[in-house]
Amino acid sequence: MNQKNNVTRRDFVQKATLATGAASLGLTNLMKAHGHGSTFKRPLSIDSFKTTFEREPLIHSYGFKGGYITRLWQVVAQLQDTLGNKTIGLGVHSPLWSDSRVTSAWGESGSNSAMYNLTCRALQMIEGQSFETPIHMVEDILDEVWAYGTKITNNADLRTTFALNALTSIDNSAWMLYAKQNNITSFIDLIPNKYKAAFSHKNTEIASIPSISYSTSVSDIEALKDEGYFFIKIKIGAPGSQQEMLEKDMRRMEQIHNIFGTSAAKTDSGRKIVYYLDANGRYESKDTLKRLLDHCKKIKVLDHIAIVEEPFPESLDVDVSDLGVRIAADESAHTDTDALKRIEMGYTGIALKPMGKTLSMTIKIAKLAHDRNIPCFCTDLTVNPVLVDWNKCIASRLKPFPGQDLGLLETNGGQNYRNWETMIGYHPRGNASWNQVENGAFTLGEDFFKESGGIFLELEHYNSLFKE
Structure with a gap:
């Protein structure tokens, strides 16, 4: 059977970190000129979040990068705005693929836990924030999420892909929320x-x-x-x-x-x-x-x-x-x-x-x-x-x-x-x-x-x- 574990805003006891993370983003000007040529005028607006995951077992160990995995974490991010729009985003975490050194040091479960910790931290950072598009969201938070990852993995040279992999479920949900907020109903119309x-x-x-x-x-x-x-x-x-x-x-x-x-x-x-x-x-x-x-x-x-x-x-x-x-x-x-x-x-x-x-x-x-x-x-x-x-x-x-x-x-x-x-x-x-x-x-x-x-x-x- 699948195993799940839920994390909501109420689970984070140190709420002061939210303000600190948000302040570091420098997002007061929501429509800053990044030059991305976004088609849509409504920015991505995020009010609150929830997250959970399931561990999906594999038929047999899957070998690559000189190592093996036995299960994959299916991470789910739920985002909501102040208008009641609510979306689900999915991601699959693969620490062995994104930075095999973390898996070598922490093991399969430990490295997955570390990556999920980055996901939770990123959700804290975007709560109550607005971004011109999901692309801008990832641009604005990636460096800080990566820096947080270097601390919790004790790896000053953490590969950027480790942080990006941690963001996939959030990014997926953000695109869905952006679509709802702009009445987009086709994939090609999502692309700026x-x-x-x-x-x-x-x-x-x-x-x-x-x-x-x-x-x-x-x-x-x-x-x-x-x-x-x-x-x-x-x-x-x-x-x-x-x-x-x-x-x-x-x-x-x-x-x-x-x-x-x-x-x-x-x-x-x-x-x-x-x-x-x-x-x-x-x-x-x-x-x-x-x-x-x-x-x-x-x-x-x-x-x-x-x-x-x-x-x-x-x-x-x-x-x-x-x-x-x-x-x-x-x-x-x-x-x-x-x-x-x-x-x-x-x-x-x-x-x-x-x-x-x-x-x-x-x-x-x-x-x-x-x-x-x-x-x-x-x-x-x-x-x-x-x-x-x-x-x-x-x-x-x-x-x-x-x-x-x-x-x-x-x-x-x-x-x-x-x-x-x-x-x-x-x-x-x-x-x-x-x-x-x-x-x-x-x-x-x-x-x-x-x-x-x-x-x-x-x-x-x-x-x-x-x-x-």
């Missing part, structure tokens, strides 16, 4: 004018990208092939020393390609098998990655690799333009400023993770990449069915990925959550046709775009968590 060019496409087909982790069994991999998946994400960077990691990754690539790599290396639907390697920063040198790529060439896998994501530690300042494959940034592109640094280092792809870094930050990163003709794709963070459709709204509006005639969306919740079928029932449109995968892809009809994937509908299950 300045950013719309990055979301100007309309993909009616999106590749559904499953994820193969260290612990994914051979039978499960074979099932993915039998189900027609053609764009496959593979977690590389196996646990162990750099040499041990490299040897394990080489063997894993051979094993997977032996399963997927038919004589034509195509699915029954005629699509070429494509691999997307995610190292999560585990390769400590360019030479080690080259050795893996050389091995992939030897076993005739290299031509099937479309993306190598986040191969190196964030601190490694190395030009990647000569590696012969498309190198994409993910967690190192915390913000649009960080994404620009990666582009200047030769990265030619950006993984957008709106439910890992907030929709607000994702919109800014997408614009930066669009302006520089850097392709983007949408990735998952093992989110719940409701958030999959948020991701789908984004993936459907991005320019098709090079070499593909459709959008890309990594989504692996169905592979990993023990209660996935139950969670589908939490989504009012969870069984809609656009959520069915056929030959490795989602087909999006006009009903999907008209309903924006059902993201504006009431979430009865998550609302019920706040009933006393």
Whole structure:
């Protein structure tokens, strides 16, 4: 069964911190000129909040970044304004993904608790405040939330993504509240004018990208092939020393390609098998990655690799333009400023993770990449069915990925959550046709775009968590 824990304003005994946090924001001028070109005149106004979470168990341990997780916290933020508008926002916390050092020091439960503490602190900061848009809200509070995180984790070099991940449920609820306050009923109308060019496409087909982790069994991999998946994400960077990691990754690539790599290396639907390697920063040198790529060439896998994501530690300042494959940034592109640094280092792809870094930050990163003709794709963070459709709204509006005639969306919740079928029932449109995968892809009809994937509908299950 799911476990939950509620936190409301009444639970915070030191109310004086609210005034201190608010004063530091400098928000007296609600319509300050940030240059975002917001379409709507009504600012986001927040009066009060509640928050809660559920721990959703996984079918088996999910391995990446040299570690494993066994459950994921589904965090819910409820925001209300003075007019009685009330919204629910969801987020999935992943401390291992956002800063594995915190998980190493605090363990799985401890690092989740630390991240949730940041969520609660951020809610204190925005209570009774107004912001021009949710984008401005995240801009205004991010530095202070990060600074708070450095104190409670005892990590002065806390990765910015840890703070952003803590803000996802708040940001999600803020966009919903902003929509109600401005009578917005479609995803594309949420996007301020300045950013719309990055979301100007309309993909009616999106590749559904499953994820193969260290612990994914051979039978499960074979099932993915039998189900027609053609764009496959593979977690590389196996646990162990750099040499041990490299040897394990080489063997894993051979094993997977032996399963997927038919004589034509195509699915029954005629699509070429494509691999997307995610190292999560585990390769400590360019030479080690080259050795893996050389091995992939030897076993005739290299031509099937479309993306190598986040191969190196964030601190490694190395030009990647000569590696012969498309190198994409993910967690190192915390913000649009960080994404620009990666582009200047030769990265030619950006993984957008709106439910890992907030929709607000994702919109800014997408614009930066669009302006520089850097392709983007949408990735998952093992989110719940409701958030999959948020991701789908984004993936459907991005320019098709090079070499593909459709959008890309990594989504692996169905592979990993023990209660996935139950969670589908939490989504009012969870069984809609656009959520069915056929030959490795989602087909999006006009009903999907008209309903924006059902993201504006009431979430009865998550609302019920706040009933006393």
